[in-house]
Amino acid sequence: MIGTDGLAALVDVLRARGYTVVGPTVRDGAIVLTELESAAQLPYGWGVDLDAGQYRLRSRTDGAAFANAAGPQSWKTFLHPARVRQWTAERTGGELVIEADDTTPPRFAFLGVRSCDLRAIAVQDRVLTAGPHRDPVYGGRRSGAFLVAVECTEPGGTCFCVSMGTGPAAGPGYDLVLTELVDDEGHRFWIRGGSAEGAEILAELSGEPASEAVCRAATGAVAAAAERMGRTMPDTDLRGLMARTLEAPRWDDVASRCLTCGNCTMVCPTCFCTTTEDVTDLTGDHAERWRVWDVCFDLDFSYLPGGPVRASPRSRYRQWLTHKLGTWYDQFGSSGCVGCGRCVVWCPVAIDITEEAAALYDWTRRAEEEPR
Ligand code: SF4
Numbered sequence: 001m002i003g004t005d006g007l008a009a010l011v012d013v014l015r016a017r018g019y020t021v022v023g024p025t026v027r028d029g030a031i032v033l034t035e036l037e038s039a040a041q042l043p044y045g046w047g048v049d050l051d052a053g054q055y056r057l058r059s060r061t062d063g064a065a066f067a068n069a070a071g072p073q074s075w076k077t078f079l080h081p082a083r084v085r086q087w088t089a090e091r092t093g094g095e096l097v098i099e100a101d102d103t104t105p106p107r108f109a110f111l112g113v114r115s116c117d118l119r120a121i122a123v124q125d126r127v128l129t130a131g132p133h134r135d136p137v138y139g140g141r142r143s144g145a146f147l148v149a150v151e152c153t154e155p156g157g158t159c160f161c162v163s164m165g166t167g168p169a170a171g172p173g174y175d176l177v178l179t180e181l182v183d184d185e186g187h188r189f190w191i192r193g194g195s196a197e198g199a200e201i202l203a204e205l206s207g208e209p210a211s212e213a214v215c216r217a218a219t220g221a222v223a224a225a226a227e228r229m230g231r232t233m234p235d236t237d238l239r240g241l242m243a244r245t246l247e248a249p250r251w252d253d254v255a256s257r258c259l260t261c262g263n264c265t266m267v268c269p270t271c272f273c274t275t276t277e278d279v280t281d282l283t284g285d286h287a288e289r290w291r292v293w294d295v296c297f298d299l300d301f302s303y304l305p306g307g308p309v310r311a312s313p314r315s316r317y318r319q320w321l322t323h324k325l326g327t328w329y330d331q332f333g334s335s336g337c338v339g340c341g342r343c344v345v346w347c348p349v350a351i352d353i354t355e356e357a358a359a360l361y362d363w364t365r366r367a368e369e370e371p372r
């Protein structure tokens with residue numbers, strides 16, 4: 001068990017080991033992920049109120065650092081960056097010289113990885129590194145990363161990890177895991193190792209063994225969080241539900257609201273699609289190739305000779321949702337949704353993935369009940 005001074009020491013130890021420590025901090029009215037020089041930058045005393053299309057910071061009297069649910073960014077911002085330059089080309093005289101970009105990956109230590117995001121990283125591991133074509137950018141950053149998970153003790157109003165089986169207790173995959181406790185006994189973190197390096201770092205911290213009462217309080221706080229989820233997915237086979245509802249009228253309803261802006265894909269910790277952009281300067285002597293995040297809500301995303309395959313908002317929203325909750329299983333053996341709730345919060349028109357799934361579920365049940 002460590003206190004806030006131990007948490008500060010953890011950041012120092014990770015930095016001394018050469019890690020770029022990334023964690024949450026308050027900036028521009030939100031809790032964002034950034035490089036931390038010290039634990040003093042953590043969002044001590046800040047909570048959030050979350051609802052569909054709404055995100056508000058609020059101050060907390062208990063001074064907790066991690067009681068603030070998932071923020072607008074996920075760790076994919078660092079592991080699978082939005083823009084990566086792949087090569088540059090220079091024309092000098094009659095020669096064209098092409099240089100690949102330096103691919104030396106940074107060594108990140110992520111502080112405050114919630115259980116849903118731990119699962120999301122595992123999903124992206126499967127997508128981007130487990131197949132025959134390993135993504136070198138993601139793979140390089142991921143293989144050097146040190147993960148400090150934080151178990152959720154205060155879910156947001158848009159969280160539904162329990163119904164996706166992804167939280168709030170941290171699953172495997174972390175190097176260290178913390179459970180934050182703030183009560184009459186003080187501000188403490190129950191800390192455990194999950195890897196050999198995690199255990200080594202734990203030994204460098206001057207904590208004390210957690211008493212049985214601390215373990216009980218921490219486990220109880222996580223169990224209580226599971227009872228306070230803001231949202232829930234229908235308790236059904238979601239993959240089968242998506243397959244059975246391809247012609248449901250609900251797709252027209254959601255399409256009439258969806259702006260096809262793609263915010264939901266940008267904030268989603270598992271969305272992974274990219275496209276390639278080539279740019280030149282005005283002289284035509286310098287060119288660059290960039291890999292950038294792409295969005296299945298764009299018309300260009302499904303463009304083939306003759307036009308886009310998914311020309312309507314209905315077909316594009318349906319593609320996104322049925323992939324997330326259905327065909328992701330066929331491709332990667334799991335759901336593409338970990339229940340973080342970000343797409344609900346950051347949708348400008350408050351479209352809620354749990355509400356859409358529930359509406360589709362109701363439609364199938366009504367159809368089953370109708371006399372034939
Ligand atoms: S569901 Fe919301 S966030 Fe996603 S594309 Fe439609 S309007 Fe944008």
Ligand code: SF4
Pocket residue numbers: 264267268269270324336337338339340341342343344353
């Ligand atoms: S679909 Fe929405 S709730 Fe599910 S993982 Fe993506 S952003 Fe989170």
